[in-house]
Every structure is written in C-alpha cells, then in structure tokens.
Amino acid sequence: MAADPAELLPPGSAPRYQQLSALLAREISDGRYAVGSLLPPEPQLCERFSVSRHTVREAVRQLCDMGLVSRHQGVGTRVRAARSDKQYTASLSSLGDLMAYAQGTRLELIGSRWLVADAALAAQLRCAEGERWLEWNTCRLPVEGGEPIVHMRVFVRPECEGMGAELEGGSAWVFGLIEKYGGERIQEAHQVVSAIAVPAESARLLGVKPRTPGLLVRRFYLGRNGRLLSVSLNVHPPGRVEFTTTWRLGDAGATAHALG
DSSP: OOOOGGGSOOTTSSOHHHHHHHHHHHHHHHTSSOTTSBOOOHHHHHHHHTOOHHHHHHHHHHHHHTTSEEEETTTEEEEOOSSOOOOEEEEOSSHHHHHHHHHTEEEEEEEEEEEEOOHHHHHHHTOOTTOEEEEEEEEEEETTOOSOSEEEEEEEOGGGGGGHHHHHTTOOOHHHHHHHHHTSOOOEEEEEEEEEEOOHHHHHHHTSOTTOEEEEEEEEEEOGGGOEEEEEEEEEOTTSEEEEOOOOTTOOSOOOOOOO
C-alpha cells in the first residue's frame, strides 16, 4: 500500500535519509513492522518513498545504529526492537560541561531566517520588542549516528551572520562561533527546563507524533554586563536524552524554581 506522499519526505527539512530513518522507526514503534519480521527489500522502499538506494541504505544504517534492526546477508533486514534503548546523557555542572556537550554531537543545519521580535518572541527570548535576530534552525545528532537528540532553534545577534558558512560546513561548535563572530566571550548561561507537547515541525524532524510529551530546554547565553548574546530553544523527544546535575552541601550556584 502506497503511503501518502504528503507525509513522506517533506522538502526543505532534514536530509532525506534521516527523514526516512525517522519515519521507519516510527512505523516500527507503531507496530507496522513487528519485532522479528523483515523490513521490505530495498527496491520496494525506493519505490514507496521515491528515493535512491543510497538513501535507503543510509536510513537502514541509522536504524541498525539505534538497535532497531539488523542486517542478514541473503535474508534481509530484520526488526530487533520496537524502540531504541540508546539514550544520550549530558552531565552538566559547569559552563564548560555545557560547551563540551555540544562537542559530542554533530549538527545538521536546516535553514535560517531574520526575525524582528514581537511581544511573543520577546517573551521567549527575554529581549526587548523590536530587536532584530537571526534564527538558525538545526538538529543535533549523536556523532556515532542514530535518531536526532534535539530540534534546536538558535537565535543570534546580527553581527553573527557570518557564522552561517561554518554551520553549513558541519561545525557543531555553535557557541564557539557566537564568540568568534560576535567578538565577545560567553560569561554565563541560564537554563530553563519545562514540559512541552512536541510541536508539529519538531515532531517531523525528530520522528515522533505531534504533541508527544517532551522537554523544552531554553538556554540564555550572556556576555559582559549581562548582555544577551544568544538564545537556544531546544525540543527533546522522550527517551533520547537525560541531563544530570550534581548539588553539594554549601553550593550556592544551583537554583530550582517550581511553577505551580
């Protein structure tokens, strides 16, 4: 049965092999391909999704890295598990740890746009209305392959426009680029974590159903005198990342706010 072309591989989104991998992972999770069964052969997948054999092979390779399927020569690709048991862990206790977390991933740039902050965006970014920002739309993935860890929208000041060429070249060191092109060191970062129903755009990129429960992690990067240099809005799907924080007696730096 042919799938609806409108929901297959939307243009202008993540790379086609990544979209195909996410879609197949979702179909495995939903039970379309049961554990122990075989995925359709390459020619059938190529025809169904109108993609090349290379795209199919890369998508299947990602599914293998996730532990969802295994390849068997002369037999085919067999489903091993309904869900991946791989989870990305970030242990964050300092600004250095936060920067190192990015180095353990790879970044895929999806697009960019200029925005002038209206009231809603100004509230999200904690900036003044009317400020001009450049938004980079990205996904982070584990270096070794697998499902996207996060859909990340990064907002930077206009002076950082030149970093686009390095992002397109595959640089994952976003905040190092902000310092390089903005000409100012990041002195402090604030992180706010809240629950979210994953929005449709993020769901498509992450390979989950829209409004799946997830995490919204907002990070605010400050320079001299508390000047806001950048903000990242990070949408994490369930089961792919965990953050660990350590508190010790006498620490004054870790604060938790409960919203009721």
